[in-house]
Amino acid sequence: MSVDIEHIGTIDPSKYDELGIGREDLMWFWRTMVLIRRFEEKVIKLFEEKRLVGASHLYIGMEAIATGVMRALEKDDYIVSTYRSHGHALARGISPRLVMAELFGRATGTNKGLGGSMHASMYPEVGIMLTTAIVGSGVPVAAGLGYAIKYKGEKRVVTVFFGDGAVNTGAFHEGANMIGLWKLPVIMVCENNLYGMGGRVDRVTAGSKDFSVIHRALAYGIRGIVVDGFDPVAVYIAARKAVEYARKGNGPTFIEARAYRFLGHNLKDPQRYRSREEVEIWKKKDAIPRMKRILVEHGYATEEELEGVETEILREIEDSVEFAEKSPILSFEELYNFIYA
Amino acid sequence: MREIVMSYAAALREALREEMRRDPNIVILGEDVGAWGGVFTVTLGLLQEFGPQRVIDTPISEAAIVGAAIGMALAGLRPVAEIMYMDFITIAMDQLITHAAKLRFMSGGKIKLPIVVRTQYGIGRAYGPQHSQFVPSWFLQPGLKVVAPSTPADAKGLLKASLREDNPVLFIEAALLYEVTGPVPEGEHIVPIGVADIKRKGSDVTIVAISRTVHEALKAAEILSEKHGIEAEVVDPRTLYPLDLKTIASSVRKTGRLVVTTDEIKSGSVAADIVSKIVEDPDTFYSLEATPEIISSPDMPVPTPAPLEKLYMINAEKIVNAVLRIVK
Numbered sequence: 001m002s003v004d005i006e007h008i009g010t011i012d013p014s015k016y017d018e019l020g021i022g023r024e025d026l027m028w029f030w031r032t033m034v035l036i037r038r039f040e041e042k043v044i045k046l047f048e049e050k051r052l053v054g055a056s057h058l059y060i061g062m063e064a065i066a067t068g069v070m071r072a073l074e075k076d077d078y079i080v081s082t083y084r085s086h087g088h089a090l091a092r093g094i095s096p097r098l099v100m101a102e103l104f105g106r107a108t109g110t111n112k113g114l115g116g117s118m119h120a121s122m123y124p125e126v127g128i129m130l131t132t133a134i135v136g137s138g139v140p141v142a143a144g145l146g147y148a149i150k151y152k153g154e155k156r157v158v159t160v161f162f163g164d165g166a167v168n169t170g171a172f173h174e175g176a177n178m179i180g181l182w183k184l185p186v187i188m189v190c191e192n193n194l195y196g197m198g199g200r201v202d203r204v205t206a207g208s209k210d211f212s213v214i215h216r217a218l219a220y221g222i223r224g225i226v227v228d229g230f231d232p233v234a235v236y237i238a239a240r241k242a243v244e245y246a247r248k249g250n251g252p253t254f255i256e257a258r259a260y261r262f263l264g265h266n267l268k269d270p271q272r273y274r275s276r277e278e279v280e281i282w283k284k285k286d287a288i289p290r291m292k293r294i295l296v297e298h299g300y301a302t303e304e305e306l307e308g309v310e311t312e313i314l315r316e317i318e319d320s321v322e323f324a325e326k327s328p329i330l331s332f333e334e335l336y337n338f339i340y341a
Numbered sequence: 342m343r344e345i346v347m348s349y350a351a352a353l354r355e356a357l358r359e360e361m362r363r364d365p366n367i368v369i370l371g372e373d374v375g376a377w378g379g380v381f382t383v384t385l386g387l388l389q390e391f392g393p394q395r396v397i398d399t400p401i402s403e404a405a406i407v408g409a410a411i412g413m414a415l416a417g418l419r420p421v422a423e424i425m426y427m428d429f430i431t432i433a434m435d436q437l438i439t440h441a442a443k444l445r446f447m448s449g450g451k452i453k454l455p456i457v458v459r460t461q462y463g464i465g466r467a468y469g470p471q472h473s474q475f476v477p478s479w480f481l482q483p484g485l486k487v488v489a490p491s492t493p494a495d496a497k498g499l500l501k502a503s504l505r506e507d508n509p510v511l512f513i514e515a516a517l518l519y520e521v522t523g524p525v526p527e528g529e530h531i532v533p534i535g536v537a538d539i540k541r542k543g544s545d546v547t548i549v550a551i552s553r554t555v556h557e558a559l560k561a562a563e564i565l566s567e568k569h570g571i572e573a574e575v576v577d578p579r580t581l582y583p584l585d586l587k588t589i590a591s592s593v594r595k596t597g598r599l600v601v602t603t604d605e606i607k608s609g610s611v612a613a614d615i616v617s618k619i620v621e622d623p624d625t626f627y628s629l630e631a632t633p634e635i636i637s638s639p640d641m642p643v644p645t646p647a648p649l650e651k652l653y654m655i656n657a658e659k660i661v662n663a664v665l666r667i668v669k
Contacts, residue, residue: 078416112449119447129415130444134435140405141440144412144420151368151394151418158412171435174405181400330449338450339483341507 005214005224006241011233013294021233023300028071029232030291030306033063035313036087037288039096042317043086043103047267051325052103055133056117059087061262064287065191066091068235069159069255072243073127078145080138080160081121081131084191088161089121092128100320106327113329114338135196136169138162139188143175146184146252157246159187159239165196167216168205176254180220183251187242188222190254191229193261198273217254229259230285260285344494344524352493352525353383353459353514356500357421359528361391364419367504370397370406371423371459380425381461381519403432407458411441414454419504424460427513428474433458441509442484457503461514464553464604465654469645475552475604477581478611480511486534487582489513491555493523495579498532506534513581515553515604537585539592543574546598546664549589549615550575554602554636554655561660569661571668581611586618590625597630600663602655607637631667636660 011019016026040060046052059066062084070091073079081088089099094110102109102120109115110123115131122131129145132138142160149156166172167190179186194201194211201211208215217224223245227238235257242253260282264271271279295301347355361367369384375398378385388396399406403424410420424430430437437458444452462475480487486508490496496514503510532538540555541562550558555577562573574592578585593599599619601612612635619633620626636655644650 080412107449109449111447111451114449115447122448124415124448124451130411130440132440134439137408137435137440140402140408140436141412141415143405144409144414145416146412147397147409148413148416148418151413152416170432171404171408174400174402175408177400177402178405178409335446338446338448340486341445341453 003218003221003223005218005226008225008227008234008238010228010231011237013298016233019237025071025236026291026295026300029067030295031309031313032067032091033232033288033291034310035096036063036066036090038313039090039317040086042321044267046321054116055083055266057084057266058263059084061282061286062191062193062229062259063087064232065189065229065235065257065259068232069189069239071236072239073159075127077127077156078158079128080142080145080158081128082138082161082163083118083131083133084163085118085121085131088128089123092121092126094121094123094126096316096320097323101324101327104324104327105329106324107330108323108327136162136166136172139166139172139175140178142186143178143184146179146186147182149185155247157185157187157243159189161189161191163196164190164192164194164201164213165199165204167213176216176220176222179252180222185246185249186252187239187246188217188252188254190256191259192256193259195261195265195273197265200273212256214254214256222252222254224254224256226256226258229257230287232287232291342526342528342530344526346522347493347525348519349493349496349514349521350381350383350519352497353500354385354387355525356497356504357384357387358390360501360504361387361395366417367419367421368395368397368413369421369423370399370409372399372401372425374398374423379423381516384423403429404436407433407436407441410456410458411436411454414456415452419455421457421459421504424458426472427460427462427476428471430460437485437509437511438480438482442482446484453507454509455507456509457512458509459512459514461516462604463516464643465517465650467645467647467650470642473643477513478605478609478614481582481611481614485509485511485582486580487511487513488534488580489552490579491518491552491577493521494525494530495532495538497525498530499534499579502531502534510534513552517553521556532579535580535583535585537576537578537588539574539588540577541573541575543572543596545571545596546573546600546668547589547592547596548573548575548660548664549599549601550577551581551603551611553604557655557657558602558660560657561664564657564661565664569665571664573664578615584615584618586622589615590619590622593619593625594628597628598667599629599633600636600660600667601633602636602660604655605637606640607635608640610635610637612637634663634667636663
């Protein structure tokens, strides 16, 4: 069986009209990406001030991926997320208050604080059914969700996010095989940020060319789209295609969104495996200033308008911290209520 | 309720069939559960009755079988995942222990996961170290329930209860039990999870017997009664986690003596867990008139040659000897 790979590069603003991309989409993309960026910058600060403790895997540099994908999904679609969860949560529209409270381990968080940063996006209320902290483990779960959709004859789709490191796990291969075999309505989104912790794609992935992992999709008869993960419009177009394809009952798509992690794997990562120069080169591709330039230069918005949005975002984030810090923590006794149904 | 004599395998099949007729959200997935009918015949005929959408032959992918079951449950189905041999479950450990057993807790009690993972341990068939292990203690994990019925009636009743349970259940069968026959109540027969059963009443010693060894313990009890005038009480915990300590402890307080029998190795076993819980309970501890005994397999992988495996396995004679050591 031969399967196609499609490449979607950075999309020139002159193409927006014919692709049906308007001001509303672009403003949403920009706002969502800025919200994620500023939220996580605040998280870094809170860690520095020791107001936050524990794990924190930041999404900075990859905002365009969650932003583009979530825009293509409907309310009742299912999502499987990963421990790099803040971006997924915010792009799906979960209130920053709930996400921040979860990071603070408060009872008002998305999971009453019991998930924390690595599970902050797990929120079945918006369709994020699982946020796993185990690399690759979400893929078979997505297969099960996809199977259930097909079994019930529903029109939903499942989107499962995972990193480039996941494609070398057993769970990924077992799950991808089921997804491909049963032609399940699943969109597999590989957030290829080049590094699985410190392991660069080409150093840990057999058969990888140009740091890509798309060959993994072909092995399972799943069609592939390689997309510029720094362009929310490109990611949105890729996701829209995959969603339409799945909703029509044609089966899965593997989207490889090529991006870069501007920060370390987590806040404790000394980043000995890469040079500062390398990071600086990649930062030039940053989606947020590019989107801002496009908005202003093509007359979608004025500088002042965007500054106004940003001020509002900063206020929203400050409010989320205040909300979180004022919220209670569960009592130890209450924990026993959450072990069994 | 009318009872029909049937095999353990047939009783399980009846439970699956009755529950699947009742609840269209129940689906079965696993290796060769469909066309083959399950290598131990438990799912025989279910494909014909319920179709391939509900009786799903999967690739040989244990992690994805349990992982997909989690996804199905998250979407409102009630999957029954079959792992052909208990040895193979290590491949699905992440999905079962680190996902299924944890999701409710780490979601702050929001997520409900009605999953049954059926498996069996294969000791006694000369299949060797990788197809014979009985390792229930690996699964004594909060968030998971572990059951191991020993009789056809319990097999049916506990499987029906498991299929109505809103928590993940590891349902452990034994290859040597599939052909064991016994009376099974027709229709709505439910054995609640977490309740032990006294399989034989007695006053001199309590034998807590797990899974297959219940039958050896019952044989031992007959020998003890006939030849030695000792009346053993045989308690089958049926659920290994959470354990019905109350029933076991009250039997021990009555008899003053405890023997636990299991097909596990002793170190880190459920049997050891039971003994530790009994001796930790002051009322029960002070009622003991002898040291408790665990009759288990030795700390050794299961040997393949049939005669050696026979020596490795526990039997009625070994249980009789243990009882005679502590009842004087």
